[in-house]
Amino acid sequence: MSKWYPKNGRVIFHVDMNSFYASVEAAHDPSLKGKPVAIAGNPEERRGIIVTSSYEARAKGVRTTMPLWQAKRLCPDLIVLRPNFDRYRAASSKMFKMMAEITSLVQPVSIDEGYLDISSCQSLGSPLEIATQLQTRIKNELDLPCSIGIAPNKFLAKMASDMKKPMGITVLRKRDLPEKLWPLQVAEMYGIGQKTGTKLNGIGVNTIGDLVQADPYQLKRLLGVNGERLQRRAKGDDMSPVDPEAIYDFKSIGNSETLPEDTTDEAVILSLLRKLARKVSTRLTRKEVVGQTVQLMIRYFDRRTITRSVTQTAYLATELDIFSVATDLFDQHWDGRPIRLLGVTVQGLIERNQIVEQLDLFRYQEQIGDEAINEVIKQLTERYGKNPFVNQFTEKNVAHDQPRTSFQKDFLDDFRNDKE
Known part of the structure; x- marks a missing residue:
């Protein structure tokens, strides 16, 4: 069996659940099987956005991020459901436990995908046999389809898993690249x-x-x-390891600055918060990472220091998003005393390229607008040397009725706790 395993290389799986949310709903309610199904955050609203859809719906032209009205025009018999987070979390947890029974080297990437390093699993069979057994087990026990990419590194395994969907298994070796990739x-x-x-x-x-x-x-x-x-x-080169400890890695990027003099002037304070948000955003962009938690540090005139943080439902990296959350924290926790120093930090960082986003069900339409607004503001700032809308951001911009924790982060916390 060792002939299937390289002596000095690795064998990596990328397991990607197919149309995960819609597939979980069909497994829960078999009457949905074979029908065009879509998950949307607000199915009652004409302006709702499609989060994901079954392959039957995709065959009619329904796509993720498509407005609901457009999807129904393309597919009049589309069945639209609200998301059921508990149901998705439970299915995902079972899927990852099956993966962990094969090897301890499992790295979750999101709720519906992960990497396995099976380089030392010769006793279980060939890589293709192991992949087939895992795919079959997930289908038989959870009634969920998945695709698996098999390759010598994570990048190629990811590319391979996308080549055959649904229920595909693809082997992508370096010698296959000229033909397949x-x-x-x-x-x-x-x-x-x-x-x-x-x-x-x-x-x-x-x-x-x-x-x-x-x-x-x-x-x-x-x-x-x-x-x-x-x-x-x-070229097929990627040395990044399959790291089970990645779910413990809560890196951060932050900046702090001492004011010229202790102050209670809100205009000065907000100006500094905006400056710090800009610096943090620039560093996040340079490092190609995003985060979900924003932490604010306030040091008062008497050196007493407090830190307060909040975790968002979506990843953020833009100056406007960071500034908005930081000012919200400031408004909630500043006691009015003179301030000596402020600090803004974004935590829980992951690489942009490591995200296979499950569309944010709560903020997607807002994010579409934010991207357009951010681009306009950036152009005007470059033209006039300053942000002409800076005073527009003194109000709280974070909706208080939105969940304060990320579904994705909750899932990773659950996976971590299950291991302990």
């Missing part, structure tokens, strides 16, 4: 979004194969260090 459009490569794809197209990089052959210096000028990293991955 490089002909794909560069925008299909994991880690390349629409903006990056457009930039690459602008220099004649249209396929992943073009990226492999591209001038490294030109890529670096265009995309910075990310250009080099993307090219390495396109």
